[in-house]
């Protein structure tokens with residue numbers, strides 16, 4: 522676990538003085554799944570444009586603990602890293618409890634491990650505390666594919682001595698991790714697996730297309746029904762490297778921050794079409810956004826537009842292509858600065874408003890209606906807390922939202938628990954400093 526560190530941030534007092542470009546890294550929520558999918562391959566897979574974040578290191582540590590051979594190198598361009606992973610040497614399928622409980626994505630390992638090695642044991646995975654994060658859709662899916670389960674204490678054990686069998690699964694809830702994991706389990710299964718009510722996030726499409734380019738046979742990619750024709754245990758060949766697609770959540774985070782704190786900012790190496798749910802709302806609100814070419818979103822001459830002249834709007838989080846729940850915290854910080862009332866309806870997780878209580882302490886006018894709805898009245902000015910009152914990053918995305926609030930506000934802010942932010946944002950303080958922000962990392 523990282524030593525306790527904090528960010529100390531000088532607020533911009535409502536001024537829009539940040540300027541520059543941000544290069545978007547590979548998507549955390551694709552990179553982690555590509556690492557899990559390496560189990561489906563014979564020989565060494567190469568994963569490029571990976572984000573150099575704590576979660577990626579955690580996933581590497583879990584895989585090494587199972588016996589996989591892993592090497593990590595930095596990207597020649599200095600951003601992100603390259604992984605080489607060979608899982609032929611895996612000699613255990615008991616996922617490390619402590620590491621798994623630090624990261625929800627560890628559960629994605631269970632599908633490939635069970636389908637390749639016929640056994641897996643894992644704890645209820647941890648990760649961001651944003652609500653109850655059950656795994657019933659995984660457990661029911663494995664049982665339907667013929668796996669036998671034993672639950673002792675809080676460790677789940679599944680066996681499938683002769684491999685998994687294709688079956689029909691309807692997800693009661695669209696689940697990103699469930700779709701990815703059971704898709705991967707189906708790749709090596711005997712027969713055909715039909716998954717219905719699948720999530721359609723770009724990260725899922727990216728992984729599925731890579732698997733198909735290496736010998737998998739997945740139909741319906743990017744739709745709510747995927748049909749996976751299993752190889753009956755025949756491993757994939759690493760015919761193609763995996764190149765991690767740009768992180769739409771990182772791009773959206775910097776876009777929302779730039780909309781409220783920057784004069785001119787370019788979000789480079791992103792996929793604008795993955796962010797339409799966000800850019801549409803911001804443009805309607807009055808933010809001067811332009812999409813430039815295939816991979817850049819630009820905000821220009823923004824300092825002459827007062828945040829209080831921007832219009833409020835309602836947000837209902839929704840599975841892709843709707844407004845992503847992972848940008849909900851950040852858009853709340855944005856909406857505290859625009860004029861009017863905004864309702865936020867968080868449909869995916871029921872525990873994602875803890876950070877709103879912190880925004881209220883800073884001076885935001887927010888009413889928490891219930892665990893899924895808040896009402897924001899803007900604009901409100903945000904001020905630093907007295908030195909003895911702490912501000913925490915509650916989870917990856919709430920941590921970015923609190924940093925946004927500090928940059929918007931007046932005074933000097935100290936944000937603790939930044940190791941949670943490091944799980945999903947590479948070198949945040951360096952990248953904000955390069956835009957002109959006054960932010961430093963200190964040891965607590």
Ligand code: EPZ
Pocket residue numbers: 549550553625626649653654655656657658659694695696697698699720846847869870917918945
């Ligand atoms: C992924 O989590 C992301 N994490 C999350 O991002 C993201 O918020 C979430 O998808 C939704 O987009 C990774 O990809 C590592 P779900 P996941 O299964 O797969 C319920 C971040 O900050 N559910 O799509 O765990 C669940 O409780 C993180 O990068 C069940 O009921 O999310 C939730 O209400 C935070 N039973 C809903 O489905 C299950 O077995 C959607 O969750 C599984 C899920």
